[in-house]
Amino acid sequence: MSAVIPKRILFTMIEKYTSEPAEKLVYNEDFWLEVRKGYRLNPDIINLENGYYNIIPEQTLERFIKHVREVNYQGSYYMRTVQFENKKAMAVKLAAIAGCATDELIITRNTTDSLDTIISGYPWKEGDEAVMALQDYPTMLTMFRQIEKRYGVVNRIVSVPHDPESDEEIANLYAGAITEKTKLLMVCHMINITGQILPVRKICDMAHSRGVEVMVDGAHTFGHIRFTIPELGCDYFGSSLHKWMSVPLGAGILWMKNEHISKIWPLMAPANDSSTDISRLNHTGTHPVYTDLTVEDAIEYYLMLGPELKEARLRYLQHYWSDKVRNLPHIEMYTPSNPARSCGIATVGMKNMKPAEMADILFKKYKIYTAPIDIAGVHGCRITPNVFTTTTELDVLVRALNELQ
Ligand SMILES: Cc1ncc(COP(=O)(O)O)c(C=O)c1O
Numbered sequence: 001m002s003a004v005i006p007k008r009i010l011f012t013m014i015e016k017y018t019s020e021p022a023e024k025l026v027y028n029e030d031f032w033l034e035v036r037k038g039y040r041l042n043p044d045i046i047n048l049e050n051g052y053y054n055i056i057p058e059q060t061l062e063r064f065i066k067h068v069r070e071v072n073y074q075g076s077y078y079m080r081t082v083q084f085e086n087k088k089a090m091a092v093k094l095a096a097i098a099g100c101a102t103d104e105l106i107i108t109r110n111t112t113d114s115l116d117t118i119i120s121g122y123p124w125k126e127g128d129e130a131v132m133a134l135q136d137y138p139t140m141l142t143m144f145r146q147i148e149k150r151y152g153v154v155n156r157i158v159s160v161p162h163d164p165e166s167d168e169e170i171a172n173l174y175a176g177a178i179t180e181k182t183k184l185l186m187v188c189h190m191i192n193i194t195g196q197i198l199p200v201r202k203i204c205d206m207a208h209s210r211g212v213e214v215m216v217d218g219a220h221t222f223g224h225i226r227f228t229i230p231e232l233g234c235d236y237f238g239s240s241l242h243k244w245m246s247v248p249l250g251a252g253i254l255w256m257k258n259e260h261i262s263k264i265w266p267l268m269a270p271a272n273d274s275s276t277d278i279s280r281l282n283h284t285g286t287h288p289v290y291t292d293l294t295v296e297d298a299i300e301y302y303l304m305l306g307p308e309l310k311e312a313r314l315r316y317l318q319h320y321w322s323d324k325v326r327n328l329p330h331i332e333m334y335t336p337s338n339p340a341r342s343c344g345i346a347t348v349g350m351k352n353m354k355p356a357e358m359a360d361i362l363f364k365k366y367k368i369y370t371a372p373i374d375i376a377g378v379h380g381c382r383i384t385p386n387v388f389t390t391t392t393e394l395d396v397l398v399r400a401l402n403e404l405q
Contacts, residue, residue, distance in 0.1 A: 026312045029391060035305070036388040046368045046393045051192065051220065051345055051384035054246045056298070063297035064248045067290035083289055090295040094241075094253055097299060099228025105255045106282040107241075107292055111219040112139060113267065114238025114254035115186075117281055118215050119143045121265035122184060126152035131177045131185040134159045134376045137192060137217060144186070154181070159377065160191065160198070163336045167199035171206045182212045189232070190220040193373045193382060194334045195318070195345030197225065204233035213260070219243060222253065224314065225343050226307050229255050236260065247298040250291045254281065310387060314344030317385040321394040322346045325401045334378045347373055349380025350404055358404065366400040368393075 017031050025031050038057045041047065047055070056064070071078050087107055095102040108114045120143065130144055134157055147153045156177040164170050174185060185207045190197050204214045215236040221227065223244030229237050237255040241247035256264070261278050270283040302310070319339060325348060326333045335346035350358050355372035359381050362368040370381035383397065 022306065022309055025309060026316050032313070032387070032390065036390065039388045041388060044367060045363075046366070046396060048383045048385060048389070048393070048397065049369050049371045050386040050389075051243065051371065051382060053242055053249060054244060054386060055388075056246045056248060057301055060246060060248070060294060060297045060301055064290060064294040067293040071290050071293075079286070079289070087289070087292045090292050091253075093296050093299055097302075098222070098253070098255060100230055100255055101258070103278060104258055104261075105229075105253055106278050107295065108238070108252040108254045108282070109250055109284060109287065110242070110252040111137075111217065111238045111240040112252075113284075114252050115140055115215065115217060115236075116143050117254060117267045118184075118236045118238070118256070118264060119147060119186075120267060121281070122147075123263050123265070124151040124153050124183070127154070127181060128183045129154045129156060129179055129181040131156045131158065131174060131182055131212070133157065133186075133188070133191075135191045135193060135196075135378070136186060136188055137219065138375070140186060140217060156182075160196065162194060162196070162334050162377070163338075164341070167202045170199055171202045174203050175206050175210070178207065178210050178212055182210070184213050184215060186215045186217060188220075189216050189218040190224070190343070190345065192220055192345075193376060193378045194347050195220075195342045195382070195384075196336055197221075197341050197343065200232045200234065204235075208233070220345065223302060223307075223310075225311050241295065241298070245295075245298050245302060248291045248294050250288055251295060305387065311343060313387060314385065315339060315342075317389055317391070317394065318342060318344050318346045318383075320391055321383065321398050321401075322348065324398045328402070330405045331401060332380060334373075334380055344386075345382060345384050347378055347380045347382045348401065349378075350401075353404065355379050355381055361404060362397075362400055366396055368397055368400060 038059060039055060040058055091105055091107050092102045095105045124147060130153055132144060144155050148155050158173050158177050187198055187200060187203050189200055200216055207214045213235040216232060216234040218237050218239040220243060222239035235257050239253050241251040242249045262276050264281060266281050268283045270280045325331050330351050332349040332351055335342050355374045359370050359372035362370055370383055373380060373382050
């Protein structure tokens with residue numbers, strides 16, 4: 001999955017770099033310092049926790065504020081006239097990024113909204129089975145537990161190895177949990193607690209050959225690594241746009257194959273319950289519509305920087321620090337060493353320190369903000385840089401990980 005870097009990027013803020021080959025821009029710290037200037041960042045902390053929410057660049061933030069003012073100016077008139085057609089127009093732009101049909105994608109509030117729509121709305125019957133992993137997002141697992149209690153569905157849970165030998169090892173692991181009663185398999189595109197990218201296409205092909213549908217949790221991949229949703233070969237896909245697409249808080253996507261739309265029960269009942277298109281799954285009640293309006297501004301920034309360059313830089317930043325500490329005797333890495341199996345996110349633990357204590361020391365002594373993880377066989381701090389992260393900041397992390405013994 002090596003990145004193909006565009007020959008030139010159109011980035012007005014950094015015009016002086018447009019003649020430099022993009023392959024070199026990945027490593028050009030002056031270029032990335034220019035990118036960093038486009039953000040307002042807290043100088044008192046080194047933010048290595050961009051996985052929860054991606055701070056948005058000032059350019060997008062200003063547009064967002066403009067949308068807030070405009071909606072507030074127009075009030076109910078906006079809400080009763082163009083609200084829904086504007087949201088649809090944003091979904092069309094997202095479908096272009098996702099490489100999918102426009103009638104198969106909707107803007108939701110977040111990944112939770114998208115995936116819970118499928119988990120709770122699937123036409124379960126008692127005795128049906130679902131397959132998932134211990135390393136899946138905790139509230140997706142609790143939603144499946146709720147379905148277990150409510151409908152008598154049986155959940156089969158596999159545990160994904162931190163550093164697999166091959167794609168087949170992972171696909172076989174999931175295959176081993178499928179029975180003739182299995183209806184739905186949930187798989188993370190990128191596991192949030194380790195950054196591991198799973199071979200989703202192979203898992204989908206295997207599952208389909210056994211008559212099982214696949215729902216992909218893409219919370220961390222949309223806008224982070226390049227792919228089109230159809231090439232994953234899945235049935236359902238959900239992601240959050242306030243993560244790697246850098247849309248303001250409160251937006252996500254749900255995609256599904258057209259053939260599945262009519263069988264899913266909406267999470268919230270729509271105004272028109274006889275509609276059969278994907279809009280029947282898109283009712284949320286009144287919500288902050290200016291977040292939806294900012295989708296096109298975030299896409300503009302994403303394309304201006306260049307998806308290939310962004311992915312290559314995030315992968316470079318991860319290996320910049322993780323390659324320096326991976327083999328230290330007191331360090332435990334929870335992210336695969338193979339660059340194709342991860343991108344910007346990686347998780348590092350100390351063999352003799354609890355994650356909470358490690359995160360506390362990193363923050364108090366080194367001003368490094370991280371996410372401590374202490375579940376599903378992962379005991380460390382998740383390190384998530386962003387495009388504004390400097391190698392100088394990562395040098396502080398490397399020094400800290402060497403000193404903390
Ligand atoms: C793998 C994964 N799935 C789902 C979610 C839920 O995302 P949200 O809170 O935006 O709905 C997250 C959030 O971090 C996640 O990492």
